Amino acid sequence: MIHANPNKPVALFALILIQAICVTFFLWDVLEDARPEGIGALANLHIAIEAMAALCLIAAVMFETRYLMTLLRRKSHLERQVSVAAGAFHDIIQGHFDRWKLTPAEQDVANFTIKGLSIPEIAALRGSAEGTVKSHLNGIYRKAGVTGRGALVGLLIEDLFETPLVKDNVLEVKQQA
Amino acid sequence: MKSYKIWDPLVRVFHWSLVAGFTANALILDDDSKIHEWVGYAIVALVLLRTLWGFVGPDSAQFTSFTPGKAEVIGQISDIATRRRRTHLGHSPLGALMIFNILASMLLIGLTGHLMTTDIFWGVEWVEEAHEVFVHWAELSIIAHIAAVLWESRRTGVNLPRAMITGVKSVPDDINLVR
Numbered sequence: 001m002i003h004a005n006p007n008k009p010v011a012l013f014a015l016i017l018i019q020a021i022c023v024t025f026f027l028w029d030v031l032e033d034a035r036p037e038g039i040g041a042l043a044n045l046h047i048a049i050e051a052m053a054a055l056c057l058i059a060a061v062m063f064e065t066r067y068l069m070t071l072l073r074r075k076s077h078l079e080r081q082v083s084v085a086a087g088a089f090h091d092i093i094q095g096h097f098d099r100w101k102l103t104p105a106e107q108d109v110a111n112f113t114i115k116g117l118s119i120p121e122i123a124a125l126r127g128s129a130e131g132t133v134k135s136h137l138n139g140i141y142r143k144a145g146v147t148g149r150g151a152l153v154g155l156l157i158e159d160l161f162e163t164p165l166v167k168d169n170v171l172e173v174k175q176q177a
Numbered sequence: 178m179k180s181y182k183i184w185d186p187l188v189r190v191f192h193w194s195l196v197a198g199f200t201a202n203a204l205i206l207d208d209d210s211k212i213h214e215w216v217g218y219a220i221v222a223l224v225l226l227r228t229l230w231g232f233v234g235p236d237s238a239q240f241t242s243f244t245p246g247k248a249e250v251i252g253q254i255s256d257i258a259t260r261r262r263r264t265h266l267g268h269s270p271l272g273a274l275m276i277f278n279i280l281a282s283m284l285l286i287g288l289t290g291h292l293m294t295t296d297i298f299w300g301v302e303w304v305e306e307a308h309e310v311f312v313h314w315a316e317l318s319i320i321a322h323i324a325a326v327l328w329e330s331r332r333t334g335v336n337l338p339r340a341m342i343t344g345v346k347s348v349p350d351d352i353n354l355v356r
Contacts, residue, residue: 007247009251009254010247010250010251013250013251013254024317068254068258069254069257069258070258072251072254072255072258072259073255073258073259075255076255076258076259076261077259103260104258104259104260105259105260107259108259108260108261123351124353125261125353126259126260126261126262127261127262127263127264127351127352127353128261128262128351128352129351
């Protein structure tokens with residue numbers, strides 16, 4: 001996961017595209033089959049199973065899309081940091097972000113602010129107005145229950161002392177490789 | 178807001194005539210009518226003209242200027258994933274993929290449609306089926322295209338439909354621009 005294959009997002013994107021096409025086809029097929037009888041057609045076991053399969057595929061596509069988005073966020077946050085420690089630290093931060101229910105935009109702003117970037121710098125990197133960044137920051141501090149950047153970083157550092165950065169199993173994997 | 182003249186008249190006229198032609202043939206005109214055939218041939222001619230323009234036209238119309246690599250496609254999806262605002266002055270990478278998809282679909286629809294009129298393939302079932310499958314594919318693609326244009330206009334603050342009418346892209350000051 002840490003030394004991720006750069007082609008992984010591309011392959012995932014292609015997979016999502018192909019499955020989305022399949023979903024459309026199957027859904028259309030089910031609707032065509034069910035059209036003469038309406039919702040009652042689900043009483044037909046074959047049509048019911050077809051509908052279930054199509055719904056499962058839709059769920060899979062949604063799951064994969066979410067995963068692709070997470071993968072790409074992680075990639076853009078770790079762009080220049082490929083060490084095991086950076087990856088592990090990122091996972092700890094991400095755990096907090098998920099618990100605080102930060103939006104994707106807030107997560108991006110939080111990452112930049114932890115790295116010490118100023119509001120104008122973050123605004124320039126994200127292509128947004130400074131006011132927007134400020135409102136994201138307010139949201140982050142409110143959800144994290146801290147008063148400002150210092151307290152936010154403090155909270156994360158505190159965790160670092162308690163959690164071993166490099167997990168044993170990660171080391172084993174690295175040694176095997 | 179900064180304004181950039183980006184789409185030349187041929188690109189715009191092509192876009193909206195294709196909209197008119199495809200809508201007429203797919204939704205309005207009788208499939209068996211003579212005019213359906215002529216509109217179909219007109220669409221093929223338009224696509225061929227656009228293809229030629231993709232080699233000899235101005236920079237923003239040239240295929241080489243907007244054929245995206247893997248990194249660009251992933252870059253645009255990353256922008257969406259992180260809610261970073263970056264816009265492309267020309268066609269965006271995902272938009273470019275849709276262009277190639279629609280151009281190819283139109284040619285395949287035209288080809289299968291033409292085959293249906295020839296002595297050899299007249300009344301052959303698979304040709305007719307293929308024609309319909311490609312039309313359905315194009316319809317789905319167009320729905321996806323419209324949804325994506327609305328989504329990207331909202332995300333980036335650049336009014337893309339207006340740019341395709343006037344040829345001018347108005348880009349907000351705070352957004353990052355990819356040329």
